Amino acid sequence: MTTVGRSGAEPELRRAREAISAAFGVQGLVFISLTTRLPRFQDRWDLDELALSGVLLMMVLLAGVGSLVAERLAPRLDSAVVLRAGLLVVAVSVAVVVLAPTTLVFVLGLAAYGVGLGLVDATGNMQAVALEHRLGRVVLPSCHGAWTLGGVVGAVGTLAAGDLPWSAVALVAVLPLAAAVAPFLARDHGVAASGTPVDVPWRAIVAVGLALVVFYTVDTAAATWGPVYLDAVFDAPEGLVALATLPYLVASGLVRLAGDRLTEQVGAVRLLRVGAGVALVALAVVVAAPSWPVAVLGFTLLGCGVAVVAPLSFSAAAALAGRDADPATRRARVDAVVARFNQFNYAGALLGAVMTGAVGSGSLRIGFAVPLVLVVALFWLARAFAPADEVPAGAR
Numbered sequence: 001m002t003t004v005g006r007s008g009a010e011p012e013l014r015r016a017r018e019a020i021s022a023a024f025g026v027q028g029l030v031f032i033s034l035t036t037r038l039p040r041f042q043d044r045w046d047l048d049e050l051a052l053s054g055v056l057l058m059m060v061l062l063a064g065v066g067s068l069v070a071e072r073l074a075p076r077l078d079s080a081v082v083l084r085a086g087l088l089v090v091a092v093s094v095a096v097v098v099l100a101p102t103t104l105v106f107v108l109g110l111a112a113y114g115v116g117l118g119l120v121d122a123t124g125n126m127q128a129v130a131l132e133h134r135l136g137r138v139v140l141p142s143c144h145g146a147w148t149l150g151g152v153v154g155a156v157g158t159l160a161a162g163d164l165p166w167s168a169v170a171l172v173a174v175l176p177l178a179a180a181v182a183p184f185l186a187r188d189h190g191v192a193a194s195g196t197p198v199d200v201p202w203r204a205i206v207a208v209g210l211a212l213v214v215f216y217t218v219d220t221a222a223a224t225w226g227p228v229y230l231d232a233v234f235d236a237p238e239g240l241v242a243l244a245t246l247p248y249l250v251a252s253g254l255v256r257l258a259g260d261r262l263t264e265q266v267g268a269v270r271l272l273r274v275g276a277g278v279a280l281v282a283l284a285v286v287v288a289a290p291s292w293p294v295a296v297l298g299f300t301l302l303g304c305g306v307a308v309v310a311p312l313s314f315s316a317a318a319a320l321a322g323r324d325a326d327p328a329t330r331r332a333r334v335d336a337v338v339a340r341f342n343q344f345n346y347a348g349a350l351l352g353a354v355m356t357g358a359v360g361s362g363s364l365r366i367g368f369a370v371p372l373v374l375v376v377a378l379f380w381l382a383r384a385f386a387p388a389d390e391v392p393a394g395a396r
Contacts, residue, residue: 012183013134019182020127021146023083026179027120028150029157030094033172034113036158040166045103055107057350059114064346066118070126071339075332079126080184086119087180091173098170120176122339127185128311129318129334134185138388140311141259148253148307155246187331205337207384208316209344211272214378215309216348218279218302218371221356222248226299229364234292243296251303259308268312268388276378279305283372287365309378310345312388317341319387 042052066086073082093116096109128143161168226244230236236243255262262271282305285298321333352371360367 013131013185015183016127016185017131017135017139019179019184020124020131021143022182023087023120023124023127023179023184024143025146025150025153026087026175027090027117027124028147029154030090030172030176031117032151032154033158033169034094034097036155037169041097041106044166045106055110058107059110059117060346060350062111062114063118063121064343066115067122067339067342067346068118069115070119070122071336074123074126074335074339078187079123079130079335080186082119083123083127083184084180086116086123087176089113089116090120091175091177091180094176095170095173098173099167118342121342121345125314125338125341126335129314129338130331131185132315133318133334138260138263138315140315141256141263141308144311145253145256145259145307148249148256152246152249152253155249204320204384205317207381208313208320209341211309211378211381211384212313212341212344213348213351214374214381215306215313216345217352217355217374218283218306219310220349220352221368221371222299222302224353225356225360225364225367229286229368230292230295233364234289234295236292244299247296247300248303251300252307255304255307256311259311263308263312263315263388268316268385269382271308272312272382272385273379275305275308276375276382277305278302279375279378280372281305283368283375287368287372306375312385313344314338314341316385316388 038052038056041047047055070079070082070086089112093109093112097106097113100106100109124143125140128140132139223245226248230244259271266274279302282298282301285301286295289295289298317337318334321330321337355370356364356367358367359370
């Protein structure tokens with residue numbers, strides 16, 4: 001792998017890293033700002049649970065469409081250009097969602113936001129992978145950490161802004177608008193754009209994708225059903241049920257910020273297996289918790305355990321895609337893989353939301369046994385992450 005020299009390129013890459021982290025942070029902040037206001041949207045537009053579920057399903061499916069659009073456009077236009085376009089779509093759609101005068105406009109705005117979400121998810125990870133390869137060291141965990149901590153800021157902002165006029169929420173749209181002008185990483189000089197299909201080694205990449213599905217199943221179960229679990233099983237105080245999510249996010253974000261160094265010191269395979277062990281213990285604590293504070297401790301440990309699965313999945317898949325290829329083919333392969341990887345993301349999110357609730361319809365203790373069983377697969381799937389250990393090799 002080619003690494004950057006001690007030259008004038010280093011300040012440029014440093015600025016690009018800050019810009020990419022900002023894009024991740026803004027994406028997380030906007031997403032959590034909207035999802036934590038879903039009850040408000042539901043009341044505003046008189047949506048029942050079925051209608052709200054349908055609208056959210058539409059948003060997730062359109063995010064998948066946005067990711068596939070990014071896969072097609074990035075080789076022709078460069079991922080930096082498509083990322084800026086995606087951030088602009090997010091900015092406009094958020095303002096429309098908040099200020100919509102009718103239900104139809106609200107739904108159309110949410111549909112546009114879904115497409116923008118997929119565009120930014122895909123191209124943000126393309127940018128992070130390209131930066132990782134240019135620097136010759138791991139950066140994806142800290143980029144994902146910026147997303148998580150952005151989500152924490154969004155959740156805290158929702159709590160703090162409860163008394164503000166509803167229209168003031170539209171100011172959130174300013175953030176992706178500002179991020180769109182950041183100095184993202186341009187395509188390597190000499191790496192030409194390619195509009196032709198590339199041969200991607202999908203079979204080798206599937207195991208890494210399955211690990212990503214497991215992660216998002218666990219992650220969505222914690223984020224979606226955690227507060228309900230505290231309320232339904234333990235009758236926790238209403239103002240404290242969010243503690244199922246907030247400590248989970250904080251723990252996950254902090255581990256991700258330290259994940260770059262941890263991956264280089266421990267290795268992706270070993271780190272993933274240690275994390276799987278922590279997650280297994282954490283989910284056992286959640287399922288067997290005698291009280292809600294113990295369950296909160298379990299969710300916090302869970303955030304520590306699974307934090308690096310997603311970023312290391314992108315690193316491993318990109319390393320597999322880039323093997324034995326010239327620079328132009330490698331970049332095209334990597335961009336295609338990153339865009340497709342978001343489909344595993346959305347599949348896992350749907351599984352986590354649906355399976356945990358369906359299995360736990362009688363008792364959410366049983367429902368959380370679903371991620372408890374699934375996380376065991378990470379011990380076996382971890383061996384597919386060996387290519388991620390090659391990312392920092394060039395720096396060493």
